[in-house]
Amino acid sequence: MKHGMSIVLSITLFMLSAVSVFGQDPVMMLGEKEIAAHQRPPVQFQHEKHSANIDCLQCHHDYDKYMNNKGGEGQPCSACHGLKSKPEILPLTEAFHIQCKSCHDAMRQEGSPSGPVMCGECHVKK
Numbered sequence: 001m002k003h004g005m006s007i008v009l010s011i012t013l014f015m016l017s018a019v020s021v022f023g024q025d026p027v028m029m030l031g032e033k034e035i036a037a038h039q040r041p042p043v044q045f046q047h048e049k050h051s052a053n054i055d056c057l058q059c060h061h062d063y064d065k066y067m068n069n070k071g072g073e074g075q076p077c078s079a080c081h082g083l084k085s086k087p088e089i090l091p092l093t094e095a096f097h098i099q100c101k102s103c104h105d106a107m108r109q110e111g112s113p114s115g116p117v118m119c120g121e122c123h124v125k126k
Contacts, residue, residue: 035083035093040123043096059099 031042050059062072062080072080081092090098100115100122107114116122 030096040119041125043122044124054103058103 026046026048028045028047029042030045031038056073057069057071060071060073060075061069062075064070077095078092081090081095083093084091101117104115104117108117
């Protein structure tokens with residue numbers, strides 16, 4: 001019995017370390033170099049806090065030809081959303097703003113704790 005528990009513990013510790021090695025940084029700066037000169041400071045994004053409460057596919061999306069979300073984890077947003085994108089794909093800055101603000105607004109309307117929606121609340125000057 002003790003041997004079985006040690007195997008389970010070893011596997012659990014390995015999986016937890018793999019997540020920390022291969023996962024996203026807990027805090028990320030959304031200051032993509034693809035945006036060029038920033039008008040406001042980059043946004044500090046609490047990835048770990050968001051991923052604990054939100055399905056990854058909400059943000060990490062990659063659609064097939066039938067518009068099924070097959071997931072796009074591991075790719076930076078700028079892989080699809082460029083400074084100037086194709087007409088059917090939002091430019092990077094607009095994609096960030098719509099994604100973040102619409103989610104925060106929806107949570108606020110539900111009466112749930114929400115994140116910022118005003119420019120200076122996300123783009124904090126130091």
